[in-house]
Structures are given as C-alpha cells and as structure tokens.
Amino acid sequence: MFETVTPPEPDKIIRLMGMFAADPRPDKVDLGVGVYRSPDGRTPVMAAVKAAERGIWERQETKGYVSLSGDPGYLDAMRRLILGDAVPAARVAACGTPGGTGAVRQVLETVRRLRPEATVWISDPTWPNHPAIIDHLGQARRTYRYYDPETGGLDRDGMLADLAEAKAGDLILLHGCCHNPTGADLTRADWQAVADLCARTGAIPFVDTAYQGFGDGIEADAAGVRLLAATLPEVLIAASCSKNFGLYRERVGAVLIMTDAKAAADGVLAGMNRQNYAFPPDHGARVVQDILSDAGLEAQWRAELDEMRTVMQGNRAALAAALREATGSDRFGYLGAHRGMFSLIGARPEQVDILRETHGIYLVGDGRMNVAGLTPGVIPRVARALAEVLA
Ligand code: LMR
Helix, strand or coil: CCCCCCCCCCCHHHHHHHHHHHCCCCCCEECCCCCCCCCCCCCCCCHHHHHHHHHHHHHCCCCCCCCCCCCHHHHHHHHHHHHCCCCCHHHEEEEEECHHHHHHHHHHHHHHHHCCCCEEEEEECCCCHHHHHHHHHCCEEEEEECEECCCCEECHHHHHHHHCCCCCCCEEEEECCCCCCCCCCCCHHHHHHHHHHHHHHCCEEEEEECCCCCCCCHHHHCHHHHHHHHHCCCEEEEEECCCCCCCHHHCCEEEEEECCCHHHHHHHHHHHHHHHCCCCCCHHHHHHHHHHCCHHHHHHHHHHHHHHHHHHHHHHHHHHHHHHHHHCCCCCCHHHHCCCCEEECCCCHHHHHHHHHHHCEECCCCCEEEHHHCCCCCHHHHHHHHHHHCC
C-alpha cells in the first residue's frame, strides 16, 4: 500500500524541531517550537501539577473508562476557566480532546459534517496546522488580513474589510490571545467590532485559545472570547492546557460550544470522540480538574503562571533593549507591546537560514520567534546576531 506513496512534508515547526535536535552545537538556541523555558533553560513540571499528580497517584483506584466526552468535572472547570460567568452552563456543550490540536480538529470536523458548504476564515498569517487540518478535511478556506509589519500591530481595517465578505454560517477562526505567530492581539474594541460583524453577517466565531494566562492574565486573556460568548448565539472554542499548565505531552484540550441546542451539540461531540479515538485521555485532564477544584492548588498554579508570564515579558523587554542598543534604533520596540510566546521578527526566509546556520539561532521560517526560549545569558548574543543579519 505504501510503496508508491510520498509521505507528507512535516510543517515548518515540526521540521525545525528535527533540525534543532540534529544540530550538535552546544550553544544552539531554540526559539522555534512554542514551549516555555524558565531562565535556567528548563521546561519544568509546575509544582501545582506535581502536587495534583501525587494526589491522583494516592487516591485513584481505577483506570476504568470515564465517559466519551471526558469527566464532567473537568469540562465544567474548563468552562469556568475560559468563560467565567459570561454564559449560563445550560448553553455550553463540551467534550475533552487530546490537546488543543484535537479540539481544533473536532470543531472543524463537526463543521465539515454539519456545514460542508461553510468557508473557514483564517488570519494571514496563522498557526500552520490550521490550514493543514482544514485542507485535510476538504473544507473551503479563505484568509483575512491580520498583521501590519510596518507597525508590528493589528491591521484592523484590513481584517474587518476582509471579514465583511464572510457569509452566514461561515466560520471565523480567531486566536483568543497571544496570536500565533504574530504576538499582535485584538483590543476590546476590536473584539466588539468582530462581534458586531458576526451579528451582522451571521458568521460564527471559532476561537482557538491555547495561551490563556500568557498574555495579560487569566481573566484579561479571556475577555475577548467572553465578549463574543455573551453577545452571539453561537460560538465555538478549542482550548489547550499544554502551555498554561505545562502539560504538553499529556495532551489536554477541550471543545466548548455555546448554543441553544446544548443536548444535541453534546451528542454530536461525544459521537465525534467515539469515532476518532473513543475516550479522550484522562490523566492530564484530571490534573487540571483537581487543580481548579482545590483553592490552594489553584492559587499555587495561578502564581506559577504569573511567574511564567513575568519571565516572558522580561525576556521581551530585555531583548527590545538589547536590540535598541545593537541597532541604535527603536525598530524592534514592538516586541515589548506583543503578548505571549511569539513575535514575528521581520526576518526573510534566507535571513532565518543565516541565523540558524551561522549563529545557531533557530527561528521558524516565517521569522517567528518564541521569546520564552530566550534566557538572560543568550539575549545579548541573539540581539547582536539579529542586528547583524537583519541590518
Ligand atoms: C507552536 O506553535 O509552536 C506550538 O503550538 C506547538 C505546535 O504544535 O505547533
């Protein structure tokens, strides 16, 4: 069956991970894949996660199946974390998924099944797996303008002009916060404009929220999705706990759907889980559930998350300052205004190659930098290399 098959090319993030792993240089710097690193260069297991895992190890008496949609306690905790009290629980259908990617896939597959004629609108640029999954499912897609490289900020007018062409039932894929790859986010007024546009056109927002807590804090980072959920009849959400709980390899995600037809939507999601992988993974989801249902553990987790955000913002400020000194200009000042792990640094693909081959500095081919991969020791070297190569 496979003799004549050409395997698909891995996407640019996965390819880069392979190149980095194969590079023998001891001083190589990984600013590629979106994984948090502490100032000493580790991706630690959070203390609140360790404590919750210890509790599970001590108390759990069975590894029997839970339910097709995952533990209702986990789904309720995720609903409260993401939506607060923006919508009544009776309007939110949900299911657990293997990671945020599993959630994106389940939402898009649901739409493929129920609305095959819908177009999915994605920002230009976006996370490479968005178009890849949409294409894999055979759904139509279009892009909307998003980023203005001149200002390093949102191209609001371009975005709203393009999205005005969305038809009723089309999906508008938005990043809840910490836009991947640009780092440029919507303000409250921008979210309101998107809500108004959806109300006018009948397009349905689909919010991918993978970095809640990495931008300005748990509540602030959810303000956009809560605004949509409170004002529109239907909102789809794909959520990930990979980054904010540091549970990358455990694959913890969830789909939330705001709808007046909760029972039907719950049934569709459970059926989709059944056909794709039956039961979603439980261990990481249980960790999240246990943390969010214990005041002490939750406070510990929030403090650790605040610390991670502070480190990333510190990295941004330190790199912007080092670049100011190295270039004698404020050209990279926007780094400080961006939020989350990522920023587009404005490097062309050939400059990304030079940074990698000559300086051992790994960025994604579109010039995306993971600022969480910086450590105080490498910032001066990275700034010098960027100033030289991007001059
Ligand atoms: C990233 O964008 O680097 C992360 O979300 C990891 C991934 O799966 O691509």
